[in-house]
Amino acid sequence: xxxxxxxxxGWPGHVELLDQTRLPxxxxxxxxxxxxxxxxxxxxxxxxxxxxxxxxxxxxLVAGVQAHTGSAAAFAARLAHxxxxxxxxxxxxxxxxxxxxxxxxxxxGCREPGSAVDRLLAEAHAIRAEDEAACAAxxxxxxPLLRSGGCYLTHCNTGRLVAAGIGTAFGVFVSGQHAGLxxxxxxxxxxxxxxxxxxxxxxxxxxxxxxYLLPDGAAGALLQSGRIEGVFVGADRIAANGDTxxxxxxxxxxxxxxxxxxxxxxxxxxxTIDPTLSDGSLIPIEQRPADEVLTFRGTxxxxxxxxxxxxxxxxxxxxLISGIVTERGIAxxxxxxxxxxxxxx
Numbered sequence: 001x002x003x004x005x006x007x008x009x010g011w012p013g014h015v016e017l018l019d020q021t022r023l024p025x026x027x028x029x030x031x032x033x034x035x036x037x038x039x040x041x042x043x044x045x046x047x048x049x050x051x052x053x054x055x056x057x058x059x060x061l062v063a064g065v066q067a068h069t070g071s072a073a074a075f076a077a078r079l080a081h082x083x084x085x086x087x088x089x090x091x092x093x094x095x096x097x098x099x100x101x102x103x104x105x106x107x108x109g110c111r112e113p114g115s116a117v118d119r120l121l122a123e124a125h126a127i128r129a130e131d132e133a134a135c136a137a138x139x140x141x142x143x144p145l146l147r148s149g150g151c152y153l154t155h156c157n158t159g160r161l162v163a164a165g166i167g168t169a170f171g172v173f174v175s176g177q178h179a180g181l182x183x184x185x186x187x188x189x190x191x192x193x194x195x196x197x198x199x200x201x202x203x204x205x206x207x208x209x210x211x212y213l214l215p216d217g218a219a220g221a222l223l224q225s226g227r228i229e230g231v232f233v234g235a236d237r238i239a240a241n242g243d244t245x246x247x248x249x250x251x252x253x254x255x256x257x258x259x260x261x262x263x264x265x266x267x268x269x270x271x272t273i274d275p276t277l278s279d280g281s282l283i284p285i286e287q288r289p290a291d292e293v294l295t296f297r298g299t300x301x302x303x304x305x306x307x308x309x310x311x312x313x314x315x316x317x318x319x320l321i322s323g324i325v326t327e328r329g330i331a332x333x334x335x336x337x338x339x340x341x342x343x344x345x
Contacts, residue, residue: 001052003059003124004031010121012066015059019046020161024202035064035082042089042096045193049162050236050272051131054095057086058103058124062117069113079104079116091284092245092313094237094274099127128164134269134327135165139175142232142325145265146172148181150229153222153257155188156247157199158234158267169232169267170200172325173209185211186228188219190247192292192310219253223260231257235268235324242318242335243280244268248311254320263322270326270342280315288312 005013014033021044022028030046032038038060041047047056064082068075083100090096106123107116146152152173159170166174176183185204190196197213204211214222222228231253237245244250244266257264277283290308295301302308324331324338328345331338 001047001056001059003062003121009118011062011117013063015056015063017041017047017056018161020048020199021046023161024198033063033066035060035085038063039085039089042086048195049158050093050095050234051135051163051168051269052161053090053093054099054271055124055128055131055164057089057096058099058120058127060086061100061103062121062124065113065120066117069117072111072113075113075116090286092236092286093272095269095271098271099124102127131163131269131271132165134271135163135167135171136175137327138168138267138269138325139166139171141327141329142172142265142267143175143179145230145232145263145323145325145330146176146181146183147229148183150181151184151186151227153186153188153219153228153231153253153262154200155196155219155231155233155250155253156190157195157203159200159203161199161203162234167203168234168269169265170203170234172232172267174207177207177209183209185209186222187211187213188216188249188253189213190249191216192296195247216249219249220256223253223256223262226260228257228260228262231262231264232267233265235266235272236313237277237283238266238268238273238324238339239277239280239283240273240275240336240339241279242321242324242331242333242339243283244316244318244321244324245280245283245285245313246316248314251314251316251320254316258320264316264320265323265325266316266321267325270328273326273339273343275340275343280317283313283315285314286312
């Protein structure tokens with residue numbers, strides 16, 4: 001995603017998003033300045049992935065208030081409204097609220113609305129730049145977890161489509177490729193919206209990284225086969241004790257990896273750590289619409305009106321995680337003090 005200014009001051013402007021629902025067959029760029037359109041893009045997964053959701057929210061805050069700089073009172077009221085609209089767009093990814101909180105903190109004490117917009121925009125750009133640097137750092141820290149000739153499994157999509165840089169878990173493979181390692185990556189399809197087959201396979205081919213796409217139900221057999229040397233996944237929220245929310249299906253892979261003696265690593269920036277939640281049972285899990293399961297791109301694939309349970313995420317207990325890679329390094333159990341150290345450094 002990017003911020004496209006219409007003036008040399010930097011604003012007014014609009015958010016530009018690559019519509020991920022149209023990939024891999026169409027490249028469609030959304031140009032949005034209306035906060036409800038930005039909220040809708042987040043909700044319908046046109047933009048998805050915890051880091052880039054946070055970045056989008058930061059620039060979305062600017063887009064939502066830039067036309068309301070007349071009076072301090074009107075600006076404050078508009079700011080609160082835009083914040084609420086964006087903050088409630090998706091419940092699980094903590095980066096969204098983190099980015100909004102950080103932007104609002106940046107204008108503390110600022111009484112002139114135009115100057116406040118300047119500060120909001122500068123903070124949004126800073127969040128984006130820091131995320132790009134964090135992706136590169138996570139990739140470097142994870143290099144010792146790879147070997148040339150190794151085969152690795154990932155779940156969902158965690159590359160350049162979800163972050164400002166090379167990605168989180170997918171960025172590990174990119175860093176390995178840049179280091180000259182010969183890697184093979186297996187990617188689950190990730191039903192019901194196929195982020196693995198539509199997006200991760202697309203990025204693997206785009207990067208020239210050898211890979212295989214597998215049905216979600218084949219992950220157990222693959223891990224049992226002995227060919228997988230490690231699992232790398234991203235995260236949407238990490239509790240203080242290391243319990244981690246990620247795309248639905250991650251927990252099952254973690255259990256299977258433990259049974260097969262395969263290391264299971266989470267890769268996410270420190271902005272994904274939520275120290276206010278003691279454990280994963282407190283992480284809000286988003287329930288997605290039934291039609292995502294009952295239909296696919298307008299075609300019915302199930303009985304109309306049939307009951308559906310469609311959580312977007314599940315929680316992997318810390319006991320199943322070998323390490324959590326952030327831009328600060330690799331945190332290992334006990335995760336409580338390790339993650340606290342990453343947040344304070």
